[in-house]
Amino acid sequence: MSRILMRSAMSQLENPSAIDVVMNNLIGDNTGNMIFANSVMRTLMLEDTIIDTMATNHRFSKEEIANINENYDYFIIPLANAFRKSFQKELRHLTHLISGLQIPCIVIGVGVQTTVTDDLKHSFDFDEDVKNFMTAVLEKSSMVGVRGPITGAYLKNLGFVEEKDYTVIGCPSMYMFGDSLPEMKQTELTPDSFxxxxxxxxxxxxxxxxxxxxxxxxxxxxxxxxxxxxxxxxxxxxxxxxxxxxxxxxxxxxxxxxxxxxxxxxxxxxxxxxxxxxxxxxxxxxxxxxxxxxxxxxxxxxxxxxxxxxxxxxxxxxxxxxxxxxxxxxxxxxxxxxxxxxxxxxxQKGHKERFDHYIKFLELNKLPHIYQNHDQRVVFDEKMNQLTVPKPILPFSAIPLEEQMERLMTYHEYVDEKHEEIKRLNKQYSNLSKRYDSLVNESEIQLAKRLMKKGLKRFQF
Structure with missing residues (x-):
């Protein structure tokens, strides 16, 4: 049995409600993040595989890192344009986490954010953070999968070697359905087309x-x-x-x-x-x-x-x-x-070859996947088919009054729950603060006594 922890704001298998997704930002700012996370999870989920997800937008404590080491076999990191200035802080959090982990940490897709005219040979503010991140990841995996040749050229300029440190795999979302893609239903485009x-x-x-x-x-x-x-x-x-x-x-x-x-x-x-x-x-x-x-x-x-x-x-x-x-x-x-x-x-042209390269990348990093056995069940699809997923979100101003009322009631219930949660957390904080103050005062008193015995008359509390 494999126990996988994957970086993602949510798992589709948890089937969160629309209000949970919207209010808790379970899309990580962009619904596009759902697509490649889904694809990676579908590919890696065997019958005896457990995949949990977590966000990485905070600095992990020693206890959190120890818990991951104890409970998981792999840490899977699908990323989008993570090499950018606005992601530097989280990239540092990831680097700190990966450095403390003792399990394989595999990056399945990552890209650099730049303009189409940027000269990749000049330096970016995030260069050192990217170097540190890549170095940490390569200590815990065989190779990093990058989204395209532009990101590859950027990493090469930083001193990393193609097909040794990184390889171009494209976006994992394109391999959602394996080595084939649906045929395009191209019809005549007219002013009446939907x-x-x-x-x-x-x-x-x-x-x-x-x-x-x-x-x-x-x-x-x-x-x-x-x-x-x-x-x-x-x-x-x-x-x-x-x-x-x-x-x-x-x-x-x-x-x-x-x-x-x-x-x-x-x-x-x-x-x-x-x-x-x-x-x-x-x-x-x-x-x-x-x-x-x-x-x-x-x-x-x-x-x-x-x-x-x-x-x-x-x-x-x-x-x-x-x-x-x-x-x-x-x-x-x-x-x-x-x-x-x-x-x-x-x-369609070249898709199978790109998919085969993607699979070789997964296997190079010793990741079990559903394509190892062509008769393998697609466990992820089976689980998704059992769910009744939330409907799409239509504009509030365009839905019937009954639906507007339902959304508002759901929202206020959500807000009330959060207020109660904040009250509980404030109470816990107050109790912890009192205990902390008590411990600090006792420690200062004991320290003062010791210092006074040594004749340090000037000690001030």
Whole structure:
């Protein structure tokens, strides 16, 4: 029996409710994180495998590290664009944790955050943290799996060696269904086609403008946001924070009164099955989100990515997903032309070879997986099929009054529970504080007595 601890904000097998996901940020800020975590878990879950998940956004104590060493055989670390400035603190927490662990620690996918024009030979603020992280991981594993050649070039510049310290594996989410992908159901794209749009707030104005121009050409669209702030807006009507996002374009839903929400043209997901089902129902998916479009690939629906940074570029190129650089969009760029000219068969081309390389990477790190035996049951799927997962999140302003009341009651019940929990924690803290003060006072008194015996008259409490 293998006991695996995996870095992830949640396990889909725990089937958290929408309110739990939204209020506790169980997506780690981005629903895209669910996709590669699901894929890794599906691949590693044998009949006698136990997989638990945990977040790594804090510094681990000696007791926590000892507990992991005692109870688990592997620590699995699927990451996204973890080599970036805003992730430095957590990367240090991970390095500290890995350094203290005595079990294999395997990184299954990690990428660098940079622009498509950055010269990777110049230094970044996070270089030393990445070196320390890589060094710690390589002491506990055979090799690190990186998302693409851009990340590989970055690590090479730091002194790490390809096919010795790291290898390019792409994104694990693309191997959700093994060595094959669903055939694309490509049909004629018309103004009446049902399409899915994905984007995020932090895009350049020109890209926002182009994507909204596309919605004028394809008015039967649904926006699929992925950020935690977007989900909170959809679920409860909480406006997106201008403090966190100072530049929100007018075309982006910021409050409940936005036309896109009032007209019920947005939908959010808190689990993978409903996301896949939705994208199976559309004719085309397009936008700036890498995982929003990877889900489309997994659903067998054509997609097109407008690449805004290097992390998306290296994955789109590695997996042959149709794309173009956002900076190359011109005034006459037409979404219909892009759809017609895209060769969706290329996604299939080389997929089996990429999958085989991924499996060799897992085996190099001595990880048991379901593809070792072709007759192996897919235990993860069996367990997921037993669950009734939460429905997608429709905009609060567009749902019936009864559903609004249900959401509000659920929210207030959640808040009441949290208030009670805070009261209990405050009481525990107060009791511990009193005990601590008592111990400190006793210690000071004993120390004072000893010092006074030695003739140190000046000691002050």
């Amino acid at each position: 399409v899915s749009l994905n984007r995020k707030i932090e895009l350049k104005p020109d890209l926002h403008h182009f994507l909204m121009k596309c919605t004028k050409q394809l008015p039967n669209y649904t926006f699929v946001p992925q950020g935690i702030d977007d989900l909170r807006l959809l679920y409860l009507g909480k406006p997106i924070s201008r403090e966190r996002f100072p530049k929100i374009p007018e075309s982006y839903p910021e409050k409940l009164d936005h036309d896109m929400l009032v007209q019920n043209k947005a939908i959010g997901f808190v689990n993978v099955p409903t996301w896949l089902d939705f994208l199976r129902s559309v004719d085309f998916s397009f936008g700036s989100r890498i995982h929003g479009n990877i889900v489309s690939v997994l659903a067998g629906t054509p997609c097109y990515i407008f690449v805004s940074d290097a992390r998306i570029k290296e994955l789109a190129e590695y997996h042959n997903i149709p794309h173009m650089l956002a900076k190359d969009i011109k005034a006459d760029t037409n979404i219909f032309d892009l759809y017609e000219k895209a060769d969706y068969s290329l996604i």
